[in-house]
Amino acid sequence: MVQASDPRNKGENKEEDHKNNVHRRGKFLAMFLLWRLKKEKIYGYMLIDELEDLGMNSCKQSTIYTLLWNMEQMGLVKAEEKLVDNRARRVYSITEKGRKRFEDIRKNKIHGVFKEFLKDLAR
Numbered sequence: 001m002v003q004a005s006d007p008r009n010k011g012e013n014k015e016e017d018h019k020n021n022v023h024r025r026g027k028f029l030a031m032f033l034l035w036r037l038k039k040e041k042i043y044g045y046m047l048i049d050e051l052e053d054l055g056m057n058s059c060k061q062s063t064i065y066t067l068l069w070n071m072e073q074m075g076l077v078k079a080e081e082k083l084v085d086n087r088a089r090r091v092y093s094i095t096e097k098g099r100k101r102f103e104d105i106r107k108n109k110i111h112g113v114f115k116e117f118l119k120d121l122a123r
Contacts, residue, residue: 029059029067030076034102037077037094044068044090068092076101 029051036047044065051059071077076098079090094102110118 029064030071031102031105033064033068033071033092034076034094034098034105037092038099038102041091041093043082043084044092047092071098 032051033047036042036050044061047068048059048061048064051064068077068079072079072092074097075095077092078095079092082089082091084091
């Protein structure tokens, strides 16, 4: 008997497929956010602008902020309230745990076609 999670059932359970796609997109976004925060501290709205500049317009602000909040709860990022242009902003930065997670993913989780794709982008 073929199970609902079996790849041969792709498309038969659209709700499950959607959840899996959202989960994969969340992982990719988390990796991007960790990478970006390694470069510098930045506030959430700037991250959203950068994602839009990359063509990721389908990412809702609530998705990004929820992901950042979850990553903060996991100890991967930290947020500080700062006054920027006379407005209160949450400025995000990566923690040591976040740096270690990023390196672990970079070294051990990126492989196959995705790794080849990233290498080609870097050329």
